[in-house]
Amino acid sequence: MKPKNQRLTLALLALAAIIAAALLALSALKDQAAYFYTPSDVAKDRVQPGAAVRLGGMVEKGSLKRLPDGVTITFVVSDNAASVPVRFKGIVPALFREGSGVVADGKFDAQGDFLAETILAKHDERYMPPQVAGAMHKSASLKK
Amino acid sequence: MIAEAGLAALWLGAALCALQLVAAGLAVRGQDALAGIVRPVAVAQAALTALAFALLILLFVRVDLSVALVFENDHSAKPFLYRFAAAWGNHEGSMLMWVAILTVAGAAVALFERKLEERTLLATLGGQAAIGLGFYAFLLFASNPFARLFPVPPEGRGLNPLLQDPGLAFHPPTLYLGYVGLSVAFSFAIGALLTRDVGPAFARAMRPWVLGAWIFLTIGITAGSYWAYYELGWGGWWFWDPVENASLMPWLAATALLHSVTVLATRDGLRAWTLMLAVLAFSMSMIGTFLVRSGILTSVHAFAVDPRRGSFLLALLFIYIGGALALFGARVGTVREGSRFDPISREAGLVANNLLLSAILGIVLVGTLYPLLVEAATGTKLSVGPPYFNAAAGPLALILVAIMAAGPLLRWRRDNLKPLARRIAPAAILALAVLAAVKLAAPTIHILSLLGLSLAAGLALASVAPLWKRNLLRTPLFVWGMVVAHLGVAVSLAGMACDSSFTVEKLVAARVGERVAVGPYSITLDAIDPTFAENWQALQATLLVRRGEGDTLTLTPQARAYWAPPTETSETAIHTALDGQLYTVIGKQAADGRWQLRLWWKPFVTLIWAGGALIALGGALALVGRVWRGRRKPAEQWL
Secondary structure, three states: OOHHHHHHHHHHHHHHHHHHHHHHHHHHHHHHOEEEEOHHHHHHOOOOOOOOEEEEEEEOOOOOEEOOOOOEEEEEEEOOOOEEEEEEEOOOOOOOOOOOEEEEEEEEOOOOOEEEEEEEEOOOOOOOOHHHHHHHHHHHHHHO | OHHHHHHHHHHHHHHHHHHHHHHHHHHHOOOHHHHHHHHHHHHHHHHHHHHHHHHHHHHHHOOOOOEHHHHHHOOOOOOHHHHHHHHHOOHHHHHHHHHHHHHHHHHHHHHHOOOOOHHHHHHHHHHHHHHHHHHHHHHHHHOOOOOEOOOOOOOOOOOOHHHOOHHHHHHHHHHHHHHHHHHHHHHHHHHHHHHOOOOHHHHHHHHHHHHHHHHHHHHHHHHHHHHHHHHHOOOOOOOOOHHHHHHHHHHHHHHHHHHHHHHHHHHOOOHHHHHHHHHHHHHHHHHHHHHHHOOOOOOOOOOOOOHHHHHHHHHHHHHHHHHHHHHHHHHHHHOOOOOOOOOOOHHHHHHHHHHHHHHHHHHHHHHHHHHHHHHHHHOOOEEOOHHHHHHHHHHHHHHHHHHHHHHHHOOOOOOOHHHHHHHHHHHHHHHHHHHHHHHHHOOOOOHHHHHHHHHHHHHHHHHHHHHOOOOOOOOOHHHHHHHHHHHHHHHHHHHHHHHHHHOEEEEEEEOOOOEEEEOOEEEEEEEEEEEEEOOEEEEEEEEEEEEOOOOEEEEOOEEEEEEOOEEEEEEOEEEEEOOEEEEEEEEEEOOOOOEEEEEEEEEOOOHHHHHHHHHHHHHHHHHHHHHHHHHHOHHHOOO
16 A cells, blocks of 8 residues: 555545444434423423423422322422423432422323433522523513 | 732743743744743743642631632531632632643643653643643633632531532542643644654653543543442432533543554554644543533533633633644644554554544534534523433444454554454453353343443453463563553443443332342341531431341441531442442432332442553553653663
């Protein structure tokens, strides 16, 4: 192989690898990215059951119930305009409580209930995840 | 007074940094009038920023509440260690640490670098000063750590309790040493591009610096992973959180650089590509700094949200990465092509390693930036999580492991498939045997875990193969380094595969006195008691743990409530056995008085971090070997 050719071959190889990686990445992204929904978004356009979704809003006051098994809870996430029933099995973050902001990763079942796999709450008293702040802001402006 | 002295030291440091840039710039253009002052100025500058950083730590230890930053993050009731470490557990303090490490790295180059050609060295110090200037400006104009507060409040607001852990004293400094240490590789590349001096001698000079930064980065990532594992109480050790990716991306680039610089040093190949990687590695560090410090992400690492800081950092990012790439584009044509090699050779193996590492880097970068770009462009919020990263990066990582097994068994320059096949055969047979055995024992195992275990076994054997029939005492230290580091990858991979496929998790609501079985353990909830320390109170579960007929151990997971700032955290209790860890978390009390317990048996999970430590140890052996050999036999150093 001539010197010029080797450098060219390597460059082309690198380019091909990077393009392949990018295509792989983008196709995986299309399937795997979880879109963020507020309860109003859910009410507006129905989410495909089983699709990975991130749901954000407020835990409605008086909606939190513990099931008899002791480890499953149900509650309602609302943004003051619409609401979604949620079911979660696990230990909730320490700052998870009624009337507080919440972001849940999971999917909808066929009945329209949200099955949460992970629940994120505020990290501490001073701080609210921007997604929650954004969701609250969005619903506040919807009501006006 | 201390705060003012610190600020003054910073301003003085910035002025010296500007002087260093000018003097080095003149020297590179051939005017040597100021060339003599570049090294001393670099050292003086580092002394000043180190002083400023030490003064900030002093303010934190003394809880001087007249300083805004101390008020925001400190509290007199905190133990000494957390008052000390709180100095960098916040935005401004961590940026000051960033700059201090940057300048200290520059001073280290000025003091200890003897192999590099003088003009390239001056250009390198100029590059270091150019980076420094931007970040001094960021500190002084957008993140002053020494700003005063009036009137002086009676008590501080305290540190985020998730950070109140010995990990804070250890993880950020090591991670930053790695992150910012890569600036030296970046400046070396800039220097070499400016003076057009790229060759084996340059590569041999750059290699120890890359190795040093890479070792710290490896330790920092490993320590951070273990910290997140036991502190968050979620049982996971890597979450593909953007902040974690921010540290992984420079590591991937630095790992690629480490291997390509060896090709350049040994065989004078991959010249332009090595320069590119050096620029890329530190660019990833800066992108990481931007992601973590701009407030664009939410996490325990994003301390403050201030849009001005984000734009400032973004501007710096564009200037440095854009400038370096422009210089690379303008000069790369004049970099002579290095020597050639065959498609089957050690070089080709290292090229494959570099391509795969770059592809993985690309996948992580796309997954990390995609949600940010989509949100900026369309306002749609989305998140990219583990399913994407595992599916896209996992297979490539496994191919990389296979190449890693074969690479060290290849000869430089030219090799043949037949002898390679003979050399790799034992490892391949072992990998196939493990594959069959695991598939038989656990038919439902996920394909990635199955291949992971099989390849880990093959790699473990292949990585010690270079020592075969060698006199172990006379084997050079850097060969040992490679062996140990590759073995570390195998160990870590085995731990990851075991954790993801054999972990047993149990979530129960238990009454006091009730017994639960998880994995080989039987666990009794003995009592729930209140307990307290100087800055928190907690409910503590006493778990009596027994394995078979063995002794009874006690584990005490806690649900803690801190009061400065008011926060609740969950403290895990972990029992480490030879073959894995028992991981316990206490949750809420159910309405009928039962307590939620989350219990994991994680077989061989400790191998993940043990592997990380081995990788870093391998790097350290290689570094010592290279530096020592370089000193002892300067004439034979290319061997």
